[in-house]
Amino acid sequence: xxxxxxxxxxxxxxxxxxxxxxxxxxxxxxxxxxxxxxxxxxxxxxxxxxxxxxxxxxxxxxxxxxxxxxxxxxxxxxxxxxxxxxxxxxxxxxxxxxxxxxx
Amino acid sequence: xxxxxxxxxxxxxxxxxxxxxxxxxxxxxxxxxxxxxxxxxxxxxxxxxxxxxxxxxxxxxxxxxxxxxxxxxxxxxxxxxxxxxxxxxxxxxxxxxxxxxxxxxxxxxxxxxxxxxxxxxxxxxxxxxxxxxxxxxxxxxxxxxxxxxxxxxxxxxxxxxxxxxxxxxxxxxxxxxxxxxxxxxxxxxxxxxxxxxxxxxxxxxxxxxxxxxxxxxxxxxxxxxxxxxxxxxxxxxxxxxxxxxxxxxxxxxxxxxxxxxxxxxxxxxxxxxxxxxxxxxxxxxxxxxxxxxxxxxxxxxxxxxxxxxxxxxxxxxxxxxxxxxxxxxxxxxxxxxxxxxxxxxxxxxxxxxxxxxxxxxxxxxxxxxxxxxxxxxxxxxxxxxxxxxxxxxxxxxxxxxxxxxxxxxxxxxxxxxxxxxxxxxxxxxxxxxxxxxxxxxxxxxxxxxxxxxxxxxxxxxxxxxxxxxxxxxxxxxxxxxxxxxxxxxxxxxxxxxxxxxxxxxxx
Numbered sequence: 001x002x003x004x005x006x007x008x009x010x011x012x013x014x015x016x017x018x019x020x021x022x023x024x025x026x027x028x029x030x031x032x033x034x035x036x037x038x039x040x041x042x043x044x045x046x047x048x049x050x051x052x053x054x055x056x057x058x059x060x061x062x063x064x065x066x067x068x069x070x071x072x073x074x075x076x077x078x079x080x081x082x083x084x085x086x087x088x089x090x091x092x093x094x095x096x097x098x099x100x101x102x103x
Numbered sequence: 104x105x106x107x108x109x110x111x112x113x114x115x116x117x118x119x120x121x122x123x124x125x126x127x128x129x130x131x132x133x134x135x136x137x138x139x140x141x142x143x144x145x146x147x148x149x150x151x152x153x154x155x156x157x158x159x160x161x162x163x164x165x166x167x168x169x170x171x172x173x174x175x176x177x178x179x180x181x182x183x184x185x186x187x188x189x190x191x192x193x194x195x196x197x198x199x200x201x202x203x204x205x206x207x208x209x210x211x212x213x214x215x216x217x218x219x220x221x222x223x224x225x226x227x228x229x230x231x232x233x234x235x236x237x238x239x240x241x242x243x244x245x246x247x248x249x250x251x252x253x254x255x256x257x258x259x260x261x262x263x264x265x266x267x268x269x270x271x272x273x274x275x276x277x278x279x280x281x282x283x284x285x286x287x288x289x290x291x292x293x294x295x296x297x298x299x300x301x302x303x304x305x306x307x308x309x310x311x312x313x314x315x316x317x318x319x320x321x322x323x324x325x326x327x328x329x330x331x332x333x334x335x336x337x338x339x340x341x342x343x344x345x346x347x348x349x350x351x352x353x354x355x356x357x358x359x360x361x362x363x364x365x366x367x368x369x370x371x372x373x374x375x376x377x378x379x380x381x382x383x384x385x386x387x388x389x390x391x392x393x394x395x396x397x398x399x400x401x402x403x404x405x406x407x408x409x410x411x412x413x414x415x416x417x418x419x420x421x422x423x424x425x426x427x428x429x430x431x432x433x434x435x436x437x438x439x440x441x442x443x444x445x446x447x448x449x450x451x452x453x454x455x456x457x458x459x460x461x462x463x464x465x466x467x468x469x470x471x472x473x474x475x476x477x478x479x480x481x482x483x484x485x486x487x488x489x490x491x492x493x494x495x496x497x498x499x500x501x502x503x504x505x506x507x508x509x510x511x512x513x514x515x516x517x518x519x520x521x522x523x524x525x526x527x528x529x530x531x532x533x534x535x536x537x538x539x540x541x542x543x544x545x546x547x548x549x550x551x552x553x554x555x556x557x558x559x560x561x562x563x564x565x566x567x568x569x570x571x572x573x574x575x576x577x578x579x580x581x582x583x584x585x586x587x588x589x590x591x592x593x594x595x596x597x598x599x600x601x602x603x604x605x606x607x608x609x610x
Binding site for chain 1: 173183188190192310319324328337380598600601604606607
């Protein structure tokens with residue numbers, strides 16, 4: 001038999017913990033970029049005047065928010081890379097080892 | 104124009120050299136479809152950038168910004184944001200679960216022949232809807248740049264693509280994409296530096312000049328997308344449609360593990376994102392320097408904006424610098440089309456040869472060497488078909504097909520993919536329901552909309568994603584419920600999840 005605790009059930013339980021951990025981070029992050037981007041398209045559709053508010057020189061709020069969305073996407077990509085390496089990968093490795101140890 | 108031809112011939116010789124090199128290294132099925140999963144994150148990141156920036160992005164975004172202002176910038180932003188969805192939800196599960204195609208994932212989740220058939224339909228429709236306008240665009244572009252006729256231009260592009268894919272498989276396709284990405288990013292960097300040096304490195308000048316020349320309205324949204332719901336459809340189509348485009352998603356099979364897949368997404372987000380941001384500045388600069396009238400006169404849709412801007416920056420028409428810059432950008436545009444159509448051909452050949460013939464007809468019982476041979480032959484057949492469709496498409500309004508491709512990807516492929524990965528009760532009925540409803544609603548709404556029928560449109564939106572995507576999800580959920588509980592499928596879900604999140608297939 002396997003070493004301590006290694007079994008399909010243990011592996012499946014570890015995967016459940018991994019998924020819970022993923023949801024804890026990915027749900028807010030997904031909401032952030034969806035609200036950021038779809039919200040921007042909605043504003044472009046329904047609040048044209050607001051989007052035309054000048055921010056710096058001739059650059060209006062619309063272009064500022066577009067620039068902000070670029071920075072946000074890049075930031076989220078880096079943050080995701082960090083979180084995945086620090087939190088998801090160890091849990092995934094644990095679940096994988098519990099399967100491989102079996103038998 | 105002879106300089107363009109010269110530069111292009113050089114690029115062509117390089118890609119053929121790559122294909123010769125790749126053909127010698129492509130012998131197994133895994134080599135052919137997925138480079139035996141041997142690519143690094145940076146290689147796949149560059150290839151993804153080459154794959155994802157189609158001519159519509161390279162030429163279209165710049166033109167849209169030049170002619171319509173902010174709406175062009177929206178078009179350019181979407182494809183970057185789209186990779187957030189892919190990074191968070193799709194890339195790593197894809198790598199962990201599938202082998203060569205989108206159909207592999209559905210098959211390993213449902214293990215039914217019917218669901219595989221639905222997945223094949225999704226891939227083939229999206230790929231052909233994407234392929235046909237690319238071929239037509241290639242015909243127009245190559246004719247414009249080199250002076251050969253439309254038909255010969257399409258044949259030339261089609262034959263090159265067949266050679267890359269049939270002989271060099273994914274390895275050749277990948278390196279054609281990498282070469283194209285490097286050329287495209289270099290062209291972008293050169294143009295950006297030239298623009299910035301003209302405006303004393305103050306980008307705000309671009310906006311001030313544009314406002315002065317074309318008025319405040321030019322910098323407002325809604326000049327191109329008049330209907331507010333079209334703006335939202337565009338956003339949804341991009342953010343969720345990319346994850347349903349088989350020819351981009353299969354790139355994740357070319358890396359060894361989920362960590363590398365993840366890093367390759369971060370690469371493409373910085374590479375392609377920087378280029379997309381650049382197109383907005385290029386568009387404004389072109390409107391300021393070249394002028395909208397000149398851009399419109401060259402091409403009504405503004406698709407020659409970037410080549411004309413490059414020509415202006417190089418010293419203008421007739422100067423050596425101007426010709427050189429124009430030739431370089433034009434050649435990159437053709438290389439772009441070659442990279443994208445090759446990926447589409449390869450991915451379609453995966454759906455037909457691997458999903459349909461090997462797994463659906465033969466139940467997986469096909470010898471390795473025979474499968475590679477089949478894949479190559481299928482690629483040739485698809486290539487010939489693409490050439491024929493491209494020639495038939497001359498003069499036809501193919502814009503509706505571009506919208507359709509991304510709309511079907513978002514409304515049919517995406518719901519089925521995401522529910523397969525995350526919903527325990529999701530079953531074969533759901534796969535069929537989601538695919539059928541997503542596909543039919545996208546096709547019908549796009550066909551009766553303004554893109555196809557102009558003023559006679561029976562429905563107001565050019566891009567129906569805002570309606571068809573919820574319908575696709577609804578079809579998937581109703582299909583699941585009507586199919587009834589599938590206890591065996593639900594039990595298997597634990598083992599499937601283990602594979603999705605760790606890459607380990609349990610016995």
